[in-house]
Amino acid sequence: MDILFIVNPVAGKGKCDFIIEKIKKNMDSLHIPYKIKLTTRKNEAEEIAKNAVIQGYKKIVAVGGDGTIYEVVNGIIGSDASLGVVPTGTGNDFVKTVGIPKDLEKALEIIIYGKTVHIDCGKVNDRHFVNVASVGLDAEIVRGTEDIKKYISGSWAYIGGLLKTIFSYKYKKVDMNIDGTKDHKNITLVAVANGKYYGGGMKIAPMADIKDGDFQVCVVDKISKLKLMMVFPKIFSGEHVGYDEVDIYRGKQIKIKSQELLSINLDGDIIGKSFNICFEMVPKCLKVLVPQDNFI
Numbered sequence: 001m002d003i004l005f006i007v008n009p010v011a012g013k014g015k016c017d018f019i020i021e022k023i024k025k026n027m028d029s030l031h032i033p034y035k036i037k038l039t040t041r042k043n044e045a046e047e048i049a050k051n052a053v054i055q056g057y058k059k060i061v062a063v064g065g066d067g068t069i070y071e072v073v074n075g076i077i078g079s080d081a082s083l084g085v086v087p088t089g090t091g092n093d094f095v096k097t098v099g100i101p102k103d104l105e106k107a108l109e110i111i112i113y114g115k116t117v118h119i120d121c122g123k124v125n126d127r128h129f130v131n132v133a134s135v136g137l138d139a140e141i142v143r144g145t146e147d148i149k150k151y152i153s154g155s156w157a158y159i160g161g162l163l164k165t166i167f168s169y170k171y172k173k174v175d176m177n178i179d180g181t182k183d184h185k186n187i188t189l190v191a192v193a194n195g196k197y198y199g200g201g202m203k204i205a206p207m208a209d210i211k212d213g214d215f216q217v218c219v220v221d222k223i224s225k226l227k228l229m230m231v232f233p234k235i236f237s238g239e240h241v242g243y244d245e246v247d248i249y250r251g252k253q254i255k256i257k258s259q260e261l262l263s264i265n266l267d268g269d270i271i272g273k274s275f276n277i278c279f280e281m282v283p284k285c286l287k288v289l290v291p292q293d294n295f296i
């Protein structure tokens, strides 16, 4: 059962040497065959993962944050390989939904002794996401956060990105179609959630279930910037859902059409801009290693 660890050396605040030593020490002591590969640039984790599938690896481990997981998922999707995660990123939002701990040794135990579960993914064109996709303010914040992450970590990076973006943001008029039900909205943001958390611990979709075959769609209508500043911190606890401007829907296919180009955020990665976006549910398409006692 060969295991490949794909390490993003710049994830988190770069404790790469320490992490690699720990992986080697643990794996060598168990005499389990494994390999470690480091990425040298963005998108390389996906290429390494694709090659690993061809080479017959059955457990392919993303050692990094949500961006690294996103790349590895797109490398292994459709194959028989299972995704493992050693969370060393800044936000580490996906692992919160599936119960993988941040503790390095515990995360390694799950790679070796954990159980495999099939989880849902979302898809936009040919790109898959496991966590949350979005358009609107938060996609713009992802752009604003990228620079700030180089200097500060965790939730503060996202809050910095938020403050930088929020005051210049213009609301978007969109036509929405959720499983055939149409609506016209002036939106602050639309988050299409497979997992519960994004943006470094914000519980955007408290009811999301990664195995139920549905998205939870969080739509924040036009809201004054002052009120938005009040509502935003509530997302960390999931209390934003109680506000009049916030609606939650369920659905398998979410289409969004706008007269303006919308940035598309998939799991913290801006994949491009479009006037027409279709988010599609792909049920139980990805194998993930999770703790034996996990409820999912």
Ligand SMILES: Nc1ncnc2c1ncn2[C@@H]1O[C@H](COP(=O)(O)OP(=O)(O)OP(=O)(O)O)[C@@H](O)[C@H]1O
Pocket (backbone or CB within 6 Å): 008, 009, 010, 011, 012, 013, 039, 040, 041, 042, 043, 064, 065, 066, 067, 068, 069, 071, 088, 089, 090, 091, 092, 093, 149, 268, 269
């Ligand atoms: N060797 C590399 N050099 C520069 N960038 C890289 C390299 N390898 C991967 N990347 C990019 O680094 C970015 C950040 O990685 P990742 O998201 O895993 O960490 P993070 O931002 O610290 O964590 P999180 O997304 O959980 O907040 C990703 O977009 C990835 O494509």
